[in-house]
Amino acid sequence: MHRSRLLDSLDWPTLAATGVLVAIGIFSIASATAGNWQAGIWRSQVVYLGLALVAATVIVLIDYRVWAEISLLLHGVVMLALVAVLFIGHEVGGNRSWLAIGSIRLGQPSEMAKLTTCLVLAVYLARRVRGTLGLRQLIEMGVLAGAPVALISIQPDMGTAVTFVPIVLAALIIGGVRWKWILVALLIALLLIPVAWPELKDYQKERILSVFDPDRDPSGVGYQSRQSRIAIGSGGITGKGLFKGTQNQLNFLPAQHTDFVMAVFAEEFGFAGVLTILGLFYYVFRRGMAAARSAQDRLGTYLCLLIGAWLAGQMAINVGVVLGRFPTIGVPLPFVSYGGSALIAAVCGIGLIVNVRSRRFVN
Amino acid sequence: MDYRERWELKDYLIGRRLERRILTIHVACAVILAAFALNFWYLQGVHGEEYAILAENNRMRRVEISPTRGEIYDRSETVVASTRPALTLWMTREDRHDLEAQLERLAPILSIPLEELEERLGAMTGRPLFEQFKLKEDVSLVELAHIEARRELFPSVSVRETARRHYPEGEMVAHAIGYVAQVNETELSSSEKLLTGDIVGKSGVERRFDGRLRGDRGWQLVSVNSLGRQIGDARIETEPNHGRPLRVTLDMGMQRALYEGFREEAGGAIFMDVETGGVLALVSTPSFDPNLFADGFTTETWKSIIEDPRRPLHDRAIASFYAPGSTFKVVMAIAGLETGTVDPSDRVFCNGGKSYYKRRRLCWKRGGHGWVDMRKALAHSCNVYFYDLGKELGIDKIHEYGKILGIGRLTGIDVPGEEPGILPSRDWKRRTLREIWYPGDTISVSIGQGFLASTPVQLATMMASVARGTAPIPPRLIDGPPPESGRLPVSDTTLRIVRDALKQAVDEGTGREATLGAYSAAGKTGTAQLVASSAGVDSEDLDKAIRDHAWFAGYAPAENPTIAFAIIVEHGGHGGVTAAPIVRKVLDVYFQEDAEAESEPDEGAAQIADASRGGRRASLATPR
Numbered sequence: 001m002h003r004s005r006l007l008d009s010l011d012w013p014t015l016a017a018t019g020v021l022v023a024i025g026i027f028s029i030a031s032a033t034a035g036n037w038q039a040g041i042w043r044s045q046v047v048y049l050g051l052a053l054v055a056a057t058v059i060v061l062i063d064y065r066v067w068a069e070i071s072l073l074l075h076g077v078v079m080l081a082l083v084a085v086l087f088i089g090h091e092v093g094g095n096r097s098w099l100a101i102g103s104i105r106l107g108q109p110s111e112m113a114k115l116t117t118c119l120v121l122a123v124y125l126a127r128r129v130r131g132t133l134g135l136r137q138l139i140e141m142g143v144l145a146g147a148p149v150a151l152i153s154i155q156p157d158m159g160t161a162v163t164f165v166p167i168v169l170a171a172l173i174i175g176g177v178r179w180k181w182i183l184v185a186l187l188i189a190l191l192l193i194p195v196a197w198p199e200l201k202d203y204q205k206e207r208i209l210s211v212f213d214p215d216r217d218p219s220g221v222g223y224q225s226r227q228s229r230i231a232i233g234s235g236g237i238t239g240k241g242l243f244k245g246t247q248n249q250l251n252f253l254p255a256q257h258t259d260f261v262m263a264v265f266a267e268e269f270g271f272a273g274v275l276t277i278l279g280l281f282y283y284v285f286r287r288g289m290a291a292a293r294s295a296q297d298r299l300g301t302y303l304c305l306l307i308g309a310w311l312a313g314q315m316a317i318n319v320g321v322v323l324g325r326f327p328t329i330g331v332p333l334p335f336v337s338y339g340g341s342a343l344i345a346a347v348c349g350i351g352l353i354v355n356v357r358s359r360r361f362v363n
Numbered sequence: 364m365d366y367r368e369r370w371e372l373k374d375y376l377i378g379r380r381l382e383r384r385i386l387t388i389h390v391a392c393a394v395i396l397a398a399f400a401l402n403f404w405y406l407q408g409v410h411g412e413e414y415a416i417l418a419e420n421n422r423m424r425r426v427e428i429s430p431t432r433g434e435i436y437d438r439s440e441t442v443v444a445s446t447r448p449a450l451t452l453w454m455t456r457e458d459r460h461d462l463e464a465q466l467e468r469l470a471p472i473l474s475i476p477l478e479e480l481e482e483r484l485g486a487m488t489g490r491p492l493f494e495q496f497k498l499k500e501d502v503s504l505v506e507l508a509h510i511e512a513r514r515e516l517f518p519s520v521s522v523r524e525t526a527r528r529h530y531p532e533g534e535m536v537a538h539a540i541g542y543v544a545q546v547n548e549t550e551l552s553s554s555e556k557l558l559t560g561d562i563v564g565k566s567g568v569e570r571r572f573d574g575r576l577r578g579d580r581g582w583q584l585v586s587v588n589s590l591g592r593q594i595g596d597a598r599i600e601t602e603p604n605h606g607r608p609l610r611v612t613l614d615m616g617m618q619r620a621l622y623e624g625f626r627e628e629a630g631g632a633i634f635m636d637v638e639t640g641g642v643l644a645l646v647s648t649p650s651f652d653p654n655l656f657a658d659g660f661t662t663e664t665w666k667s668i669i670e671d672p673r674r675p676l677h678d679r680a681i682a683s684f685y686a687p688g689s690t691f692k693v694v695m696a697i698a699g700l701e702t703g704t705v706d707p708s709d710r711v712f713c714n715g716g717k718s719y720y721k722r723r724r725l726c727w728k729r730g731g732h733g734w735v736d737m738r739k740a741l742a743h744s745c746n747v748y749f750y751d752l753g754k755e756l757g758i759d760k761i762h763e764y765g766k767i768l769g770i771g772r773l774t775g776i777d778v779p780g781e782e783p784g785i786l787p788s789r790d791w792k793r794r795t796l797r798e799i800w801y802p803g804d805t806i807s808v809s810i811g812q813g814f815l816a817s818t819p820v821q822l823a824t825m826m827a828s829v830a831r832g833t834a835p836i837p838p839r840l841i842d843g844p845p846p847e848s849g850r851l852p853v854s855d856t857t858l859r860i861v862r863d864a865l866k867q868a869v870d871e872g873t874g875r876e877a878t879l880g881a882y883s884a885a886g887k888t889g890t891a892q893l894v895a896s897s898a899g900v901d902s903e904d905l906d907k908a909i910r911d912h913a914w915f916a917g918y919a920p921a922e923n924p925t926i927a928f929a930i931i932v933e934h935g936g937h938g939g940v941t942a943a944p945i946v947r948k949v950l951d952v953y954f955q956e957d958a959e960a961e962s963e964p965d966e967g968a969a970q971i972a973d974a975s976r977g978g979r980r981a982s983l984a985t986p987r
Contacts, residue, residue, distance in 0.1 A: 293382070
């Protein structure tokens with residue numbers, strides 16, 4: 001394909017919408033950290049965006065079918081990184097999730113694992129699955145997706161592990177698992193709750209209970225979720241204005257530039273801003289679904305669907321946490337939250353969708 | 364099969380199915396987004412204004428203005444308890460990822476084990492991140508200098524000034540004044556005024572007058588960030604009411620003489636003003652340093668004090684009860700004379716023992732006292748005389764007069780924790796032991812043993828009552844108008860005989876070791892028997908652990924008494940030997956201060972004091 005034709009066929013609206021989300025993120029990060037010790041951290045996010053663009057360009061330039069050829073290799077490398085993290089990782093907030101050499105942090109392999117898991121599952125579905133999933137296929141897919149989930153659970157980064165659930169769920173739906181099996185799985189999960197409950201740590205139990213009873217222990221575990229809702233609610237319809245959010249500026253919000261960045265944005269831009277951000281996400285998701293439909297082969301279709309499910313699922317979990325509808329777990333809002341690895345992985349995901357779309361015509 | 368194969372017409376059916384699956388995912392996503400939009404609308408559109416108010420409250424915080432705890436002075440305005448500023452070290456958990464490393468550096472500086480610091484940091488898990496935790500209370504300037512010198516190594520550490528209770532006299536006043544510590548759950552639930560972390564009085568005067576000493580907190584409104592750091596000006600909502608100072612009746616000079624008099628011995632003693640009931644000295648040994656409790660982290664110290672088998676926290680002056688021994692003969696004598704059971708001149712022959720109800724009872728003097736009348740029997744503490752008297756009186760009369768003189772019930776001293784002791788009666792024995800009263804029980808009670816149990820404060824109150832000639836009044840540590848004293852249903856003649864005998868006891872009887880030089884005293888020694896058979900054995904020959912407790916109770920001067928006292932020395936053997944010399948030291952201070960006060964600014968004061976000391980020495984040198 002000729003270079004200029006590739007440029008012409010690129011999905012510019014999707015890229016633009018993603019760009020707006022990242023920009024919103026950078027402003028919110030700047031506001032969230034203004035005046036505290038992390039002020040100026042938004043500049044790092046700009047640098048990460050630059051790195052993400054370079055990575056995405058490489059991804060778009062090479063045909064997604066070539067990426068598919070080396071997908072197992074890529075997945076394997078990421079798995080190795082996840083294993084390495086367990087031994088030489090850098091511990092932050094009780095989670096050993098950072099790959100580091102000395103004190104230089106290279107990134108969180110768990111973010112990249114989401115992308116490679118989408119890739120290998122899409123390849124597997126395209127290559128091996130016709131009609132409905134058999135037991136053997138279920139097991140093989142279970143190994144492909146289960147390996148990163150297990151390694152990440154050991155870190156232990158439960159939040160990131162949970163973000164694999166939508167990916168796996170989408171893969172099962174695409175593969176054509178019978179609904180009754182999904183129902184059986186749900187039933188088993190329900191039955192496991194009483195067994196697993198005593199195994200949970202006290203703070204984990206509290207976080208789960210505080211979803212059902214938000215005013216439970218307002219200064220303890222329920223604190224974050226309560227402060228988040230106060231920040232959101234006090235934003236009203238139009239918001240308090242950029243850099244004007246009192247809850248945010250006075251640091252009442254926890255993790256305000258990472259997992260709770262949505263609350264910062266909601267306080268400063270109000271319901272109008274929230275609708276904008278949700279609208280942008282929906283738009284990007286729609287474009288992903290459209291790319292899936294127009295793809296020229298199964299692989300392209302599955303790839304778009306899985307990446308769409310990953311990003312939409314992660315967004316749903318993050319916003320659910322911010323609204324107090326989901327137990328507080330550390331999951332970043334795609335494109336918006338502060339964090340290099342997460343931003344690069346998400347932008348690369350968009351890169352793959354764009355890659356599939358731009359090669360939709362048979363040549 | 365090659366995955367690169369394109370969508371072909373033959374895949375049409377599969378494609379249709381896939382289309383449905385795509386739609387499933389799409390709809391799921393759209394529904395979730397719509398639900399989120401509704402939730403945001405609920406928070407921002409419907410309840411936006413309520414949350415705006417909550418946000419404002421979040422920003423404004425009511426901050427406590429702690430009242431300063433009132434100081435405590437003794438009768439001559441010496442500071443007994445004060446509040447001094449102290450520096451507390453806090454750690455902020457926010458913003459840093461190297462807390463463990465900082466703790467590692469702090470541990471040796473603060474001389475706190477690293478494990479303990481880490482444990483305390485761990486205990487904060489689940490608390491809001493902005494809550495700081497306490498590293499150490501009352502850090503020394505040296506410790507602070509170590510930290511300030513390398514400030515960059517301790518970015519999360521901050522210093523705040525707090526008020527801290529201080530007892531300059533330390534162990535000496537521990538039981539009388541008490542101590543303060545952080546409020547516990549029980550106390551919190553009993554008072555609406557108290558909040559977690561408040562410092563309250565836990566024992567002694569500190570507890571009894573806690574409300575008055577503590578005062579009421581004030582409040583100010585400050586605009587804060589999440590660290591609790593004040594930003595902008597504070598507005599005072601309510602001014603604090605600082606605690607009011609308290610003057611106690613204690614005399615630090617006497618208190619010191621009494622505490623030091625005990626040396627290594629365990630025991631308790633109280634000295635009180637005969638007319639007002641004002642307590643001049645109150646000591647229990649072994650004691651503890653009340654300053655240790657103002658610390659938040661005294662688990663180790665706490666344990667060592669609580670687990671000490673000598674029980675230093677226990678107040679032996681008001682809460683330990685012992686058989687009153689021969690001091691109870693005062694009650695016996697008054698009962699005998701008042702009921703007309705004996706005439707003062709009636710005589711009994713003591714040959715060292717006598718049988719009652721088929722059991723031989725001994726007198727402490729193995730050879731016997733010979734013929735004794737009431738005065739001699741009391742002065743020389745003849746058991747046989749009182750066995751006879753008790754047998755004739757019966758327990759009912761003994762109980763009646765014991766009650767009149769305040770034995771076996773609370774004196775009402777204004778220090779918390781007093782115990783009543785036991786004044787036995789037929790009814791008491793039936794209720795508690797489910798047994799009838801045997802005549803032999805009365806014989807034991809006649810010399811202050813058996814079921815009887817009394818406290819030093821009770822016996823001092825009784826002696827003050829005898830000295831004054833009116834009913835017992837509650838001793839107190841707080842100044843105030845003297846309480847109404849009821850009539851004592853005892854005739855002047857009886858009182859005169861008993862007082863004479865008590866003076867004789869000090870001058871020539873069992874209490875002569877207490878002979879007091881320039882001033883006269885009256886009193887009665889006693890022993891609380893531990894080993895029943897020891898009545899015939901000299902207590903001094905016994906092993907210390909099973910040796911009897913030594914009593915001495917009385918008043919001074921013998922004529923126109925102003926001060927009454929009671930002291931017990933645990934395992935002290937005979938009261939005349941161990942307890943009386945301690946009393947003498949305290950009375951020396953008391954009368955010396957009195958003399959100084961009267962003759963001031965007369966230069967003769969020192970000479971009088973010298974003379975009184977010289978007199979005491981003389982009496983020591985030549986025992987009469």
